[in-house]
Amino acid sequence: MKYIRNDKAIKKLGKKVRLLRKEQNISQSQLSFEANVRINQIGRIERGEINTSISTIIAIAEALNVKVKDLFDF
Amino acid sequence: MKYIRNDKAIKKLGKKVRLLRKEQNISQSQLSFEANVRINQIGRIERGEINTSISTIIAIAEALNVKVKDLFDF
DNA sequence: TTAGGTTAACCCAAATATGGGTTAATATAT
DNA sequence: ATATATTAACCCATATTTGGGTTAACCTAA
Numbered sequence: 025m026k027y028i029r030n031d032k033a034i035k036k037l038g039k040k041v042r043l044l045r046k047e048q049n050i051s052q053s054q055l056s057f058e059a060n061v062r063i064n065q066i067g068r069i070e071r072g073e074i075n076t077s078i079s080t081i082i083a084i085a086e087a088l089n090v091k092v093k094d095l096f097d098f
Numbered sequence: 099m100k101y102i103r104n105d106k107a108i109k110k111l112g113k114k115v116r117l118l119r120k121e122q123n124i125s126q127s128q129l130s131f132e133a134n135v136r137i138n139q140i141g142r143i144e145r146g147e148i149n150t151s152i153s154t155i156i157a158i159a160e161a162l163n164v165k166v167k168d169l170f171d172f
Numbered sequence: 173t174t175a176g177g178t179t180a181a182c183c184c185a186a187a188t189a190t191g192g193g194t195t196a197a198t199a200t201a202t
Numbered sequence: 203a204t205a206t207a208t209t210a211a212c213c214c215a216t217a218t219t220t221g222g223g224t225t226a227a228c229c230t231a232a
Contacts, residue, residue: 025188027188027221030156037152053207061191065190074188079102092170093167093171101217126179137178138180154219174231177229181227182223193212193214198207202205
């Protein structure tokens with residue numbers, strides 16, 4: 025991951041997504057469908073494995089019915 | 099831009115970056131140096147041309163001395 | 173006008189994310 | 203214990219970002 029400058033924040037973001045998803049009692053599969061992001065990506069994002077894009081994060085935030093800024097309040 | 103689902107938000111983000119940069123009276127070149135992101139990327143992000151990564155946005159936020167969430171308050 | 177600084181607009185190679193699929197592991201319920 | 207659902211962990215091809223560079227356009231001051 026040569027272009028990743030801050031993997032701690034990426035992991036925090038992943039945990040935040042997982043937390044919000046769990047709070048709403050939905051599976052990765054359901055979030056995948058709602059956000060139109062492949063379940064592979066959802067998993068990788070939650071595990072903090074990838075440096076995902078703004079567009080993907082926006083789609084996930086919308087699917088979780090939260091503001092994008094709520095995913096970054098750390 | 100096949101993976102971009104929300105180009106309006108990407109354009110808003112670019113405008114926000116440019117606004118904050120102008121407010122601090124620094125050039126793209128200076129922001130590029132501070133964030134360790136190439137000036138090409140800074141320009142493309144400000145113009146809303148690309149769907150940049152979380153890592154790059156975090157680096158830019160830090161260079162602008164703002165919270166990441168401040169870039170998404172729209 | 174001229175020089176210098178700033179930004180835009182290209183090009184290319186490499187790194188990474190994404191989509192799409194499969195299979196294994198793990199948890200959960202019956 | 204046995205299904206069933208959920209998640210992890212792979213693989214690959216393709217799309218996109220990023221780095222790195224160059225050149226042009228535009229502005230501003232000397």
